[in-house]
Amino acid sequence: MNTKQAPTLDGISKQIIEQLQLDGRKSYAEIAKVVGLSEAAVRQRVQKLTDSGIAQIVGVTDPMRLGFNRLAMIGVRVSGDIRTVAETLADMPEVSYLVMVAGGFDIMIEVVCEDDNDLIEVLNGKIRAVEGVAETETFMYLAIKKQKYDWGTR
Amino acid sequence: MNTKQAPTLDGISKQIIEQLQLDGRKSYAEIAKVVGLSEAAVRQRVQKLTDSGIAQIVGVTDPMRLGFNRLAMIGVRVSGDIRTVAETLADMPEVSYLVMVAGGFDIMIEVVCEDDNDLIEVLNGKIRAVEGVAETETFMYLAIKKQKYDWGTR
DNA sequence: AGTGAAACGACCGTAGA
DNA sequence: TCTACGGTCGTTTCACT
Numbered sequence: 001m002n003t004k005q006a007p008t009l010d011g012i013s014k015q016i017i018e019q020l021q022l023d024g025r026k027s028y029a030e031i032a033k034v035v036g037l038s039e040a041a042v043r044q045r046v047q048k049l050t051d052s053g054i055a056q057i058v059g060v061t062d063p064m065r066l067g068f069n070r071l072a073m074i075g076v077r078v079s080g081d082i083r084t085v086a087e088t089l090a091d092m093p094e095v096s097y098l099v100m101v102a103g104g105f106d107i108m109i110e111v112v113c114e115d116d117n118d119l120i121e122v123l124n125g126k127i128r129a130v131e132g133v134a135e136t137e138t139f140m141y142l143a144i145k146k147q148k149y150d151w152g153t154r
Numbered sequence: 155m156n157t158k159q160a161p162t163l164d165g166i167s168k169q170i171i172e173q174l175q176l177d178g179r180k181s182y183a184e185i186a187k188v189v190g191l192s193e194a195a196v197r198q199r200v201q202k203l204t205d206s207g208i209a210q211i212v213g214v215t216d217p218m219r220l221g222f223n224r225l226a227m228i229g230v231r232v233s234g235d236i237r238t239v240a241e242t243l244a245d246m247p248e249v250s251y252l253v254m255v256a257g258g259f260d261i262m263i264e265v266v267c268e269d270d271n272d273l274i275e276v277l278n279g280k281i282r283a284v285e286g287v288a289e290t291e292t293f294m295y296l297a298i299k300k301q302k303y304d305w306g307t308r
Numbered sequence: 309a310g311t312g313a314a315a316c317g318a319c320c321g322t323a324g325a
Numbered sequence: 326t327c328t329a330c331g332g333t334c335g336t337t338t339c340a341c342t
Contacts, residue, residue: 020213024178059174061209098300103293139257146244146252
């Protein structure tokens, strides 16, 4: 689960990702026109970007629409090595998002659960059981109001 | 920006979205095989889902790789109508994610900025200036360790 | 809403620079 | 790493249900 910090992307790969942020299904031919490469070259680059995990092309929706009604952001305070705890938490399938932060918490995670039992099990049974997790604070989702991924094109 | 709470999706649309969570570029033909409809029908449904904003198909990456180095999660405490404040914050282009929550905050947002000046401007100049924003707490991102969107298929 | 068929365009492997 | 090209497969449109 360790995403090794990669070399900065070159301008063309950035442009390709920006195009895909606007429309993940845009054809390689169209992207090629914008960035000034051949279709095959664009395809190769996208392949590399996705294979290596640098980028992903995915369908995104509000989990609550698919029946996942117990979502939460959980702030975690860690005693000891933050990275070790982060890796452990990141390996849990219910954790959809994990960031290491500076401030009142060390780690913030988003968890996606179907119901209360699920959430309790994840929070008490799994997260708090992790060695090094000192304190947690849970923020239950009431509604997701915005999800945007096109900041690359601002 | 108001995402009106839609009727629950039927089983087939759920299945389609699950397929797209696994691979946003999966062909309609392949999806059609899985869900048991014709290609054309799948395409129509995907069109509707994306046009209506229920789902989006996008390229996703770690913003820090594109040179957006100042990201933060901001917890917001509101005095007054939370929804009004949420709408106002959601309209800001630097806000990539906004959820209404229960717990120590009323709203949590993720902001994507290029540099410190940008972030200061957004936080002090824009967010705190919003009528009804009582208190904010900022958690600066050090690293994004996990971003997953395939919870529909667990 | 969904199906089926035909024309069109996208995708993908390979060869060559 | 890129371009060029051809075979294959996916997409699109339309008439029909």
